Amino acid sequence: MTDAHVHVFWPEVVGYREGFARRDAWFSLLYDDPRATLAGSGDLLASMERAGIARSVLCGFPWRDPGLCAEHNAFMSGVAATSGGRLAWLASVSPGDPGAAAMAADAFAAGAVGIGELNADAQGFDLRSINDLAGTVEACVAHDRPLMFHVSEPLGHVYPGKGTSTPDRFLAFLLAFPAARVVAAHWGGGLPFYELMPEVAAAAGRVTYDSAASTYLYRSDVFRRVIDLVGADRVMFATDFPVLRQDRFLRRVTGLPLDDAERWAVLSSTAGRVYGLVAEGGGPPGSGGLS
Numbered sequence: 001m002t003d004a005h006v007h008v009f010w011p012e013v014v015g016y017r018e019g020f021a022r023r024d025a026w027f028s029l030l031y032d033d034p035r036a037t038l039a040g041s042g043d044l045l046a047s048m049e050r051a052g053i054a055r056s057v058l059c060g061f062p063w064r065d066p067g068l069c070a071e072h073n074a075f076m077s078g079v080a081a082t083s084g085g086r087l088a089w090l091a092s093v094s095p096g097d098p099g100a101a102a103m104a105a106d107a108f109a110a111g112a113v114g115i116g117e118l119n120a121d122a123q124g125f126d127l128r129s130i131n132d133l134a135g136t137v138e139a140c141v142a143h144d145r146p147l148m149f150h151v152s153e154p155l156g157h158v159y160p161g162k163g164t165s166t167p168d169r170f171l172a173f174l175l176a177f178p179a180a181r182v183v184a185a186h187w188g189g190g191l192p193f194y195e196l197m198p199e200v201a202a203a204a205g206r207v208t209y210d211s212a213a214s215t216y217l218y219r220s221d222v223f224r225r226v227i228d229l230v231g232a233d234r235v236m237f238a239t240d241f242p243v244l245r246q247d248r249f250l251r252r253v254t255g256l257p258l259d260d261a262e263r264w265a266v267l268s269s270t271a272g273r274v275y276g277l278v279a280e281g282g283g284p285p286g287s288g289g290l291s
Helices: 011-015 017-023 025-031 041-051 066-081 100-109 130-143 167-176 186-194 198-204 222-230 246-254 260-275
Strands: 002-006 055-058 087-091 114-118 147-149 182-184 207-210
Touching: 002 260, 011 017, 017 025, 041 055, 041 087, 041 246, 055 066, 055 260, 066 087, 066 100, 087 100, 087 114, 100 130, 114 130, 130 147, 130 167, 167 182, 167 186, 167 198, 182 186, 186 198, 186 207, 186 222, 222 260, 246 260
Parallel strands: 002 055, 055 087, 114 147, 147 182, 182 207
Antiparallel strands: none
16 A cells, blocks of 8 residues: 655754744744644654555655755655665655756656655745746656646635645646646645536546545545546545544545445555556455556
8 A cells, every 4th residue: 555645854854843944934834833743754654554554655845945855855865765665755846946857857866756745835936837837847757757736725724735726727737738747636626526627627637636634625535526537547545644644544545435446546556657666566356466
């Protein structure tokens, strides 16, 4: 089983959040409160052991400062390399930095399986602007790696970090960059429901949705509803750890009315395909495992 969206930080961040809150406004918004949990790699591996999760995908924080992006990438590359295949990682890149494309290419050479979590509000770019994102997207297309974006709901309750990356803005990005492979976090801010519109379905066909922070946003039947709309091969189990406890959320998802093939896709094979991960053993009954 794979958790396709988790966040961990290097020891200096966990131990001295105040200093990093002064360096990055979005980090301050989310973590200035000492009650907000900051997790290290050891916390994640212990959580995975308790939950029975074989693999997690580390997501870079949307730092605006490329220096902080580089620090986070070095940390994630190091812990992934010593994890025995249990951890993969998405690189942190600030699209507004002139060196973003080069940083992405360097991260891919170091083992990153994609770029993300990109966040327009945190990093000061516009999803509707070709100029803001062209370099980063072109690097991902050239290396056949996906980009993962924070996407949020245009209505509903307000929460820290919600932001303004709503489906209409995200759709503008998809139309501008038809060659990009894309992951939309947090159920794409509800974008799969708009796929009932044929023109939206045509534009969003290469998008995969993850379930990060799901229990703070939707009822559990969101899995069944979205699978019925777009298929299980476009849905990934994701917790946004430590926002959600991996063991609790996994139990909730495994108890949903999904057939074996759907459950296997959501919990493992979709993430494996999207991020090019080495196949886990097993598979749905009769499948003969993953190839």
